[in-house]
Amino acid sequence: MDVAEMFLARYNYWSFVVLMLIGLYGAIAYGNLVKKIIGLSIFQTAIFLLFISLADVGKDIERTLGLKSGTAPIVWEKGIEEGYIYVNPVPHVLVLTGIVVAAATLALALALMIRIYREYGTLEEDELKELMG
Amino acid sequence: MSDVNVVIKTTVRTMLPFIQLYGFYVMTGTEGAGGGFQGGVILAASFILYGITFGAEKGRQAAPESWNTAFKSFGLWIYAGVGMLTILYSLGRAEFLNYSATFLSLFVPHTVARGILIADVIEIGIGMTVAASFISLFFDLVWRSDEDGRS
């Protein structure tokens, strides 16, 4: 597989990889609890990006070459006649679920942080470890 | 709050009904994008906006917690209830959440009944729960919880 095919035809994949690794590094390496949850958010959205880019079909440039290009998955008969095709709605449904789950996790983490800060007066992991003994 | 905020207050008061109407518009219907989650969040946003402008205290009065709790439960009762209803109504012939097997199918073709149930019952149920949940999430995280150390 040559470089052009590896990087250009699959740039969506590389963008997901970069974002996911940034997020994961943030969640693991940072000592501040808020930063951890920010890293986690980036990590999760990166996975959603992968799902959505799996669903997408066609490129807009290619329409000029007579190839098909994607349209939103809402019934549109005229568009189909003009050579559009619907993108895949399945990952959309999965990602909708994922986004809500991510928001719920975030809310719970925030509540925990507020309680921790009230209890210990700090959000730094190593200080917390000292205070907990 | 001082009188400086009178512009903000008036603007918000005028905007609120429109935001809420938009929330309901997004929530129902199957033609366009949107659904219970988005509509519910927009609806919750209107209350949060109210809370930010007029203070959390007044926001709490506009969306009392007893109502929030009730709506949270009712929304899911509607959703899961429709699921159980389909089993009971069809006497075990149809599956959980098989919307064709409800009373509505007596009046309209069952495919149309499915559409109606999705758009106007299920999505409203989701919207109710989501809106109430986000309102109570926001007020729980903000409201007065720092006044005394007690948790």
Next chain:
Amino acid sequence: MIVPLDIALIIFLVVSAIAALFVRDLLASIAILGTYTFVMACIYVQMNAVDVGFTEAAIGAGASTALMVASLTKLQRYDTGKRKKAKVVIGAFTVILLAGLFFYVIEDMPAFGDYNSPANKRIEIFEVRDTGLSEKLEVEKLPEEIKSRIYLLGYNERNNFPSLREYKIVWNEEEEGWDVLIKKNETFFSGFEKLYFIKKEGEILKVYRYSIPVRWQEKSEEEMNTPNMVTAGLADYRGYDTLGETVVIFTAAVSVAALLRRGYLE
């Protein structure tokens, strides 16, 4: 998708993701995260995922950011930037390990925007030599050889997949192949539904299985009077997941109430 716009937005995403972690001021960090999510929503929309973009903008960029800013009033505003050496090493190690894994994977990833990929259209399950099989297909008969191969693969009644006793074969003009329709036996939709696809390529017949979106795209308006396939999928085809998802939000609300309240309703 529009490729140049896509690439520009993705570069912006990467920069803002790094910035969100780099900034010491947590309020700024959260604001950057808000823009990050919003740009992500834009990417979703230009990849034709309108519903997801809408949700990401409303829940990810709107509600989540609001919640984070709201709770930051109760937390310390600045990150001290202290990091344990060990954790940094573990983090870097994990990142390198995973990056290696992703390099290993790339070869077999389906190309971006491929509308015949397994996820978007159909997956090839096997191929047979065309020894007079296509003539049988012409007269709308499924050859025994293909039938038994499908059966042996595991798509049989024992595994609760439709039997091939009742089937129809239809020529698919657009794709230049044969669609094999099977009886669905669903409670309210018992008719025929296309499931397999056979295409002749030279001397070889390739047998495909259609994936999930084919049914959703073609049948959602007919079966539930819903033009928006995402709504149809969300509330009906995968309605049970959505019930679970609503329960997740409910759980979060109850959890936060349980942690922060000082009375049952206050």
Next chain:
Amino acid sequence: MIEHFPVVVVAASLLSAFTILLSGIFNRKISYYISLGTVTFQLTLSIFILDYVTKYGTIRYWLGGWRPPWGIEYATDELGAYTLFIVLFFSFFATIYAKRVVEKEIEEYKIPYFYTLWQLLISGMCGVAVTGDLFNLFVFMEIASLAGYALIAMAGKRALVASYNYLILGTVGISFYLLGTAFLYAVTGTLNMLDAKILLSLLYENKVVHAAFVFYFIGLVIKMALIPFHIWQPDAYEYSPSAVTVLISTAMAKINAYALIRIVFSVFTTEFLEKFLAVWTLVAWIASAAIILGSIFAIMQRSLKRMLAYSSISHVGYIVLAMSFLNTKWGIMAAAAHLLNHSLMKATLFMVACGFIYKTNAKRIEELEGLGRKMPLSAAAFTVAAISMIGIPPTVGFVTKFYIILASLETGQFGFIAVMIVSSLLSLVYFWRVIEALYMKGHHGEVRRDDLPALMLYPALILAVLCILAGVFWLAKGVVFLESIAKTLEVVG
């Protein structure tokens, strides 16, 4: 009629959660009884399901009436029904046990919240046990996890930090699971487990599939707390409210193990694993290291609950080790049996350990001195479970070790026999300290008997008796059942 039961089990629990929250506005006493009633109802249904499944085979139920792969399918086979039964059985005993501890440990106004989350946790676990859909498993596992984090944090103080660490690691784990699903979906285009299994059999050489397996495995192993991903677990078990410790250390830990078994054997199959035998053997040795290290860490602890938590880490190793035998049925049989066995022992141990805290506030092992005479029945239950942990026949602990030894004899990997024996000795060491403190130390004068209240004592006693009875059952008639599980998972041997 009975094919509706799996979904009714889940829905009943969800509906009761909504009702408890609502009823909390009017009456906070009633929430416990709603919860107990629902769990009893669910347990009854799960017994019917188990009976039906063993007689007539897998229940396949199309939710919403859509045929897979277009819709979601509930597939309850022997292993699923058995796990469902385990989850509900221990939920039932934990619920009975919960009444008194919760009244003591949780503020009165929070009790309805507690039971709402309790029911959500149970329904999430049931949803995982019966589902046949990869993404549906994610959703229900997330429900269970979120409810779990909140329940742990309800103890306040240190539990908050423990819960936060669990949340971060748990979310990373579940996101890895989601990533695995994304990769699998990219190459197969399906989300149904059976369908994925069939399509994967064509794609074993595909590198995306290998990556998907790695992500599934790491994700679920983080949730199971196998060494080296165990750091969240001891804190979470030690500081959480007593009733929650009992539930998450039994049912919750087992549901993650179940998910791993399901993904590894029902989606990827042994045929796939045999292609990567070297890696899979490495996993076996990591699991052995977990068994030994978990026991050594347990010996180093001074707090009783923490010691038991580390012993749980060691027993997660047992399950993973048992899964790693491919060419013999005994391995997977040991894993399946250990789902119940470990729950039985750990439930008893934690019930009594939390009972000591409830009664005398004795958290450290040296504070237990003389409790064997003060609380004879609880101490007896503890001792039986401890003997069982050590693995003396015919207790349940012996059964697992026996099966693993059989498996290693059959496959010729004699190293694991040594691991079993060393692990037995190490657990003898750490349990001996407790038993010594209970019976042999302290003053020997007359002590007034002051045992646990009946609602806390009897669950522990019943489970302790079951530790022996179940051991006999597994050695006698239960083998047939375990063999049928091995057959459904298509493990040859």
